[in-house]
Amino acid sequence: MNLKLLKLDNKMNQMIRIELKRAFCNVRFLYSILVGLLIAGSQIFTWVIPAMEKADYYLLGKGEYPVSVFNTWIGASGHTYQLTLYFIILPVISCLPFSDSCFIERESGYQAHILTRVNRNAYLFSKSIAVYLSGGCAVVLPLVVNLYVTMMAIPSVLPEASSRTFPIFEHSMWSGIFYTHPYVYLGGYFVIIFSYAGLFSLFGMISSFYVRNRFVSLVIPFIVYTLVNFVLGYTEYYKYSPELFLRPDQPAGAVFSSIVMFYIFGLLICMILLVREGKKYDLYV
Amino acid sequence: MWSSTRRGIIKYDLCQGLRANMWKFLAGAVPFFGVVMIVQERSVLFSTEPSFFEYFIYLFKGIRNYTPVPGQQFEVPILWMIVQVSMALIVYDYPVVNLEKYGIQTIIRAKSRALWWFSKCIWVAASVALYYAVGILIILGACMLMGKISFIADQEWNMVMNELDVSLIANKQLWLICICIPLMSSIALSLLQLTGSFVLSPVYSFLLLLSYIVISVYYNHSCFMGANSMILRNEFAMAGGNTLSGIVITNIIVMCAAVFGGYIYFRRHDIY
Amino acid sequence: MIILKNLDKELNGNAVLTDINLELSKGKVYGLQGKNGSGKTMLMRAVCGLIKPTGGYVEIDGERLGKESAFPESVGCLIENPAFVPYYSGLKNLQILADIKGRIDKKDICLMMERVGLDPGEKKPFRKYSLGMKQRLGIACAFMEAPDIILLDEPFNALDTEGVEMLKNLLGEAKEKEATIIVACHDKEELELIADEIFVMENGKIMEHKS
Known part of the structure; x- marks a missing residue:
């Protein structure tokens, strides 16, 4: 057994543990969750609680279909501002917890202490994992909390396409799954949102290698995200805008293959830039 | 009339602040280029070239009052939103970063917290005005390229594309609703953002401002002045819409509250 | 006093x-x-x-x-690390600050820079200065307006x-x-x-x- 390799693995594991702890046990992670919870929580008060009162309407002949979790939670409430707002500011929420940590460490000189103890690749790799996971969690957790609270208040009535009260249509992605196993649909969508949120926060971290101001690095993913939405919004390719396809209510109908393709493309770009950064020898502010 | 120090600190902020953020003005010009392309593309349906106002009305028209109906999507008008986002990004972090990094040297030379703060407020107003000036120049340039610089709004164009009957609006009022009111509203929002960036932090202030703007689009209420610049929400576009005087008064109140509230906070703020 | x-x-x-x-x-x-x-x-x-x-x-x-x-x-001060605009040269940084009060001109700034051992004609941006040069620039900033x-x-x-x-x-x-x-x-x-x-x-x- 190669003891040197073992030592390196131990260092890598240790670095990952340290970075994960720093990313999650940090007040900014809490603040970003709070921002998400404020938005998701306000939707509970403005739509879910009033919907509870309408839960019996169907029995009284007042509604065409029973109120359900799957058309009341935030991810299905395209008519509310909360869903729109959440997915407008999603990249900023994902970058808040830990994206600028690399920048702060480089500026303060702390990076020098780390790089004298572990190689740059191990540092970047562990940092990327921590940034990715914290960014993804910061975005998904408030949505999960909203879903959970809605589940406690509203029955999980199976969606029915003919009722026209559910946001997913025949042409939408995974519509079959939504109308048969809606929780599986939601689970799948959470994975997509988590993946993209992680990607945005990773992108924020990478942009901090090239900017001189940490606040700018926090909004670069947001700027790109908004610009892409703006440009695509005026073309026939609007459904490929992340601001639209990341929404569980699929206002423009998502395409799974393009979601995966864009994700892989984005991840590849991040990895190339990270490898490039890892090859640098000089630590120069 | 003004002491050299006052002139000096204001000149410092105007020169350094605008120069440091020049790339943001250039990047923020995207919506103006966007509106030029969109309006030009749609003009093929009409017999005349669009005038100067068609571009601005299209940019700032926004949406009429929104009534939430399950099944109907709530959408924030993209073009209008991008303009607000661009201005939020221009103001974003310059004052805080300036104070944190080299602010000590400038503030002790200014010798007054009030002067430093008001100089930053002037910088915000100047930045927003410059942003609009860039937009106006781009649109004037587009009009020139198309061979027609006209300041008379086309009724047919606006009825079809902007859902606005301009025959009911005097030319002077058009200048007000297309340029002055959006400019004033933007300055008010930016000053709010400036104050928020010191009380909270630039990124949270930015988030708060965006949230406030989206909520203002959703609720048409006097408490939410974020959508005051939307032309389709004012009295000329809809019955019971926001009056011009009401918008101006709201903007002035918000500006004063932001400037003086920020000054009260900054007066006691330790710089270290 | x-x-x-x-x-x-x-x-x-x-x-x-x-x-x-x-x-x-x-x-x-x-x-x-x-x-x-x-x-x-x-x-x-x-x-x-x-x-x-x-x-x-x-x-x-x-x-x-x-x-x-x-x-x-x-007042002139050098408190903690000297902080200046990183992409401007030393002279440019001092000029910007001196313009606020407007009491000294470029000639005075150049003289002060030479006194502290810096070359006013140096085009290098502040971020590329060595620690000693940064400190000297900070000292020049503290003393330049007497x-x-x-x-x-x-x-x-x-x-x-x-x-x-x-x-x-x-x-x-x-x-x-x-x-x-x-x-x-x-x-x-x-x-x-x-x-x-x-x-x-x-x-x-x-x-x-x-x-």
Whole structure:
């Protein structure tokens, strides 16, 4: 057994543990969750609680279909501002917890202490994992909390396409799954949102290698995200805008293959830039 | 009339602040280029070239009052939103970063917290005005390229594309609703953002401002002045819409509250 | 004359300055000595007007800071690390700051830069300066407008022997011009050479006064 390799693995594991702890046990992670919870929580008060009162309407002949979790939670409430707002500011929420940590460490000189103890690749790799996971969690957790609270208040009535009260249509992605196993649909969508949120926060971290101001690095993913939405919004390719396809209510109908393709493309770009950064020898502010 | 120090600190902020953020003005010009392309593309349906106002009305028209109906999507008008986002990004972090990094040297030379703060407020107003000036120049340039610089709004164009009957609006009022009111509203929002960036932090202030703007689009209420610049929400576009005087008064109140509230906070703020 | 009367400062529940009473006259160099975290930099910030005292006051030439004026009329300081716009050259950085008051011109700035051992014609941006060069630029910034109050926090950091001599000469000249100079320094011997009076600080209090 190669003891040197073992030592390196131990260092890598240790670095990952340290970075994960720093990313999650940090007040900014809490603040970003709070921002998400404020938005998701306000939707509970403005739509879910009033919907509870309408839960019996169907029995009284007042509604065409029973109120359900799957058309009341935030991810299905395209008519509310909360869903729109959440997915407008999603990249900023994902970058808040830990994206600028690399920048702060480089500026303060702390990076020098780390790089004298572990190689740059191990540092970047562990940092990327921590940034990715914290960014993804910061975005998904408030949505999960909203879903959970809605589940406690509203029955999980199976969606029915003919009722026209559910946001997913025949042409939408995974519509079959939504109308048969809606929780599986939601689970799948959470994975997509988590993946993209992680990607945005990773992108924020990478942009901090090239900017001189940490606040700018926090909004670069947001700027790109908004610009892409703006440009695509005026073309026939609007459904490929992340601001639209990341929404569980699929206002423009998502395409799974393009979601995966864009994700892989984005991840590849991040990895190339990270490898490039890892090859640098000089630590120069 | 003004002491050299006052002139000096204001000149410092105007020169350094605008120069440091020049790339943001250039990047923020995207919506103006966007509106030029969109309006030009749609003009093929009409017999005349669009005038100067068609571009601005299209940019700032926004949406009429929104009534939430399950099944109907709530959408924030993209073009209008991008303009607000661009201005939020221009103001974003310059004052805080300036104070944190080299602010000590400038503030002790200014010798007054009030002067430093008001100089930053002037910088915000100047930045927003410059942003609009860039937009106006781009649109004037587009009009020139198309061979027609006209300041008379086309009724047919606006009825079809902007859902606005301009025959009911005097030319002077058009200048007000297309340029002055959006400019004033933007300055008010930016000053709010400036104050928020010191009380909270630039990124949270930015988030708060965006949230406030989206909520203002959703609720048409006097408490939410974020959508005051939307032309389709004012009295000329809809019955019971926001009056011009009401918008101006709201903007002035918000500006004063932001400037003086920020000054009260900054007066006691330790710089270290 | 600078008077600090019963000056207290609390930050996040911790007392960083406690009952500071000082009278500092013109034309003298005052030294602040003490361990890290003893309150030397905080005291300088209080004199500069950068922090609001929790108790007591700072009076400069009869005007109370925070009441009659927010900052001293004429002050030059080097507090903690010298911070300038990273993408401008040294000269450009000093010019921008000098333009605020408009009391000195480019010629004066160039002369000061040469005095501190920097080349005013150097086009290198500040971020590429060595630590010693950054420190020299910070010193030039503190002295360039011939202020009445000069505050220097660890000014000898990163300076070579020539730099130290240069700084001592500048201090001597400023003293002759009746400026009040406060220098915080770890190096006891250096401080004893330059200061007329030394205050030893510990835990935010003045423990000893040496003439």
